[in-house]
Amino acid sequence: MNHDRQPYRRCGRSGLLLPAISLGLWHNFGDGRTLESQREILLKALDLGITHFDLADRYGPPLGAAEHTFGAIHRRDLRPLRDQIVVSTKGSNPMWDGPYGKGNSRKHLLATLDRSLDRLGLDFVDIFYLHREDPETPLEEQAATLDHLVRTGRTLYVGVSNFSPEATTEIAALLRGLGTPLLVHQPRYSMIRRGIEEKLLSVLEREGVGCVVYSPLAQGLLTDRYLDGIPDDSRAAEGRFLGRSDVTPEVVGFVRAIGAIAAERGQTVAQMALAWALRDPRVTSVLVGASSAAQLESNVAAVDRLGFTDDELAALDRAAKE
Ligand code: NDP
Numbered sequence: 001m002n003h004d005r006q007p008y009r010r011c012g013r014s015g016l017l018l019p020a021i022s023l024g025l026w027h028n029f030g031d032g033r034t035l036e037s038q039r040e041i042l043l044k045a046l047d048l049g050i051t052h053f054d055l056a057d058r059y060g061p062p063l064g065a066a067e068h069t070f071g072a073i074h075r076r077d078l079r080p081l082r083d084q085i086v087v088s089t090k091g092s093n094p095m096w097d098g099p100y101g102k103g104n105s106r107k108h109l110l111a112t113l114d115r116s117l118d119r120l121g122l123d124f125v126d127i128f129y130l131h132r133e134d135p136e137t138p139l140e141e142q143a144a145t146l147d148h149l150v151r152t153g154r155t156l157y158v159g160v161s162n163f164s165p166e167a168t169t170e171i172a173a174l175l176r177g178l179g180t181p182l183l184v185h186q187p188r189y190s191m192i193r194r195g196i197e198e199k200l201l202s203v204l205e206r207e208g209v210g211c212v213v214y215s216p217l218a219q220g221l222l223t224d225r226y227l228d229g230i231p232d233d234s235r236a237a238e239g240r241f242l243g244r245s246d247v248t249p250e251v252v253g254f255v256r257a258i259g260a261i262a263a264e265r266g267q268t269v270a271q272m273a274l275a276w277a278l279r280d281p282r283v284t285s286v287l288v289g290a291s292s293a294a295q296l297e298s299n300v301a302a303v304d305r306l307g308f309t310d311d312e313l314a315a316l317d318r319a320a321k322e
Contacts, residue, residue, distance in 0.1 A: 001084055006049035006303060011210030011284045014183050014322055016157065017284040018086065020278055021300050022052035022212060029069045029150040030060035037292075039073050044293035046081070048300045054186075054212070054287050056090035057112050063095060066121035072276055074119055077176035087191035088127035089116045090161060090234070092134060106145040107204045113154055118219070128155035129186055134163045143174035148179045157184055159212075161186035165199040172207040180210050184284070189213035191258075191273055191320060192251065195320075201282045210284040217288065217299075221251050224259075241244060257319040261312060265305055276316065 008017035023045045035229050045053070059066035069091065078085065091112035093100040102108060111126055125276045127151055130142060144159040158180060160171060172182040185204055187196045193215070204211050217223055219242040220235050226247045255269055262272040277286045290296040308316075 001046045001051070001081065002120045003051075004049065005047075005300065006051075007052055007306075009050075009281075009284050011184055011212075012204065013208030014157070014181065015088070015209065016210075018052050018210070018212065020048050020303050020306075021048075021050060021274065022049050022054060022285045023216065023296065024287045024289050025066040025070060026054075026056070026059050027240075029066035031062065031065060033110065033272050035072065039068050039077065040293045041290055042070075042073050043077065043209040044076075045297055046085075048295075048297060050300070052082060052086040052088070052212075052285060053260045054214075055116075056093070056129075057095055057116050058093050058131075060250045063120050064115070064119050067116055071119050071121040073173060074136065082122075086126040087120065087122065088129060088159070089120070089125050089174055090114070090129040091116070092131035104130055104137045104142045104145070106141055106148070107146050107160050109142075109149070112255050113149060117154065123318040124153055124242040125155050127157045127159050127183060129161045129184075130163070133164065133167050139171055139174060143171055144176060146175060147180040152169060157183035157185060157186035161214075162188075165203040168200065168203055168209070169207065172209060182207065183210055184210040186212050186214055186287070188215050189277055189283070190218045190317065191252065191276055192218050195321075201280065205282050210239065211282055212285045212287055215289075216274055216286040217278040218251075218268055218273075219246075219289070221246065221254040222257070224268065224272040226252060235291075247280060248292065254319060254322075257322065258316060261315055261319075265312070267302065267305060271302035271305075274299060275306045276308070278302075279308055281312070 006019040008019055011018050055067050091109050093110055097181050100107045176181045189196050225234055230236050230244055235245055236247050248308050259269055262269045274286050288299055
């Protein structure tokens with residue numbers, strides 16, 4: 001592992017440092033990919049100083065496949081490095097039939113995390129997230145369950161994902177009262193999805209909660225991938241969570257417009273998009289996906305130029321509004 005390749009940033013007001021760029025296993029770690037290609041991406045990540053790997057019970061397909069794959073590679077290659085990496089997973093989204101197969105009840109969350117630990121072949125994860133809000137389960141029960149998961153050694157830290165600023169404030173207060181501080185929030189954030197700038201980031205700063213943002217490349221839209229059409233091996237062609245209709249003339253026009261600014265900075269559009277998301281110190285880490293080790297290596301070079309001039313930021317804001 002090459003720790004010199006990455007800056008490590010403090011996650012909120014906690015003791016935990018996370019790499020500026022973390023790797024997510026939502027795509028590319030399920031069916032249709034060879035174990036060797038997946039192993040190559042994970043080993044490359046370690047080589048690039050990426051110490052944080054993000055999973056969820058559902059990631060695949062099929063459900064659970066990404067955790068299974070990570071577990072297999074962990075057994076083979078990563079076990080000696082267990083204390084050098086941070087593994088996160090999540091629960092809440094539907095996993096099995098019946099009333100206990102989803103949601104943020106104590107009943108579901110305990111079962112889904114235990115199944116995740118089985119698939120991962122780990123005694124504990126480092127961060128366990130509530131993947132989304134569950135308005136039907138009292139927040140008191142959700143907070144008490146997270147506290148229980150920490151106290152029983154199943155996870156070291158807890159987080160929430162996709163929670164509104166209001167629900168985040170409420171659960172942070174409940175968790176603080178229980179003595180298990182909320183470590184981190186995981187929202188979506190990119191140059192074309194800037195919603196967290198309105199309120200969430202200031203809530204996280206006030207509460208001392210870190211922010212690990214997902215889809216900072218807008219699932220690949222903020223790269224040169226779609227400048228000349230939709231390649232057969234791309235996520236938009238696969239059409240699961242990103243479709244052909246998401247590759248709009250407006251998005252392609254935006255990527256072309258910011259390409260000149262990226263070139264002047266000596267960066268690719270993808271590298272600049274990652275540096276841009278990291279320009280705010282309240283953002284702890286950007287969580288990228290990669291369908292190849294080469295993509296990951298190229299993207300990590302974003303850390304070579306993280307700063308922006310006021311003129312560059314103003315030009316990027318103007319391009320976003322056009
Ligand atoms: P990104 O926005 O980084 O998109 C990654 C995709 O972009 C890659 O798979 C690849 O797609 C394309 N790409 C990456 N680099 C390049 C490059 N240099 N050139 C061309 N194309 C490139 O992030 P994801 O959407 O994958 O999300 C990252 C992680 O965030 C997930 O794995 C997951 O851990 C987390 N997440 C969490 C969610 C939540 O609800 N909490 C929701 C969504 C994600 P291609 O296949 O086309 O090559």
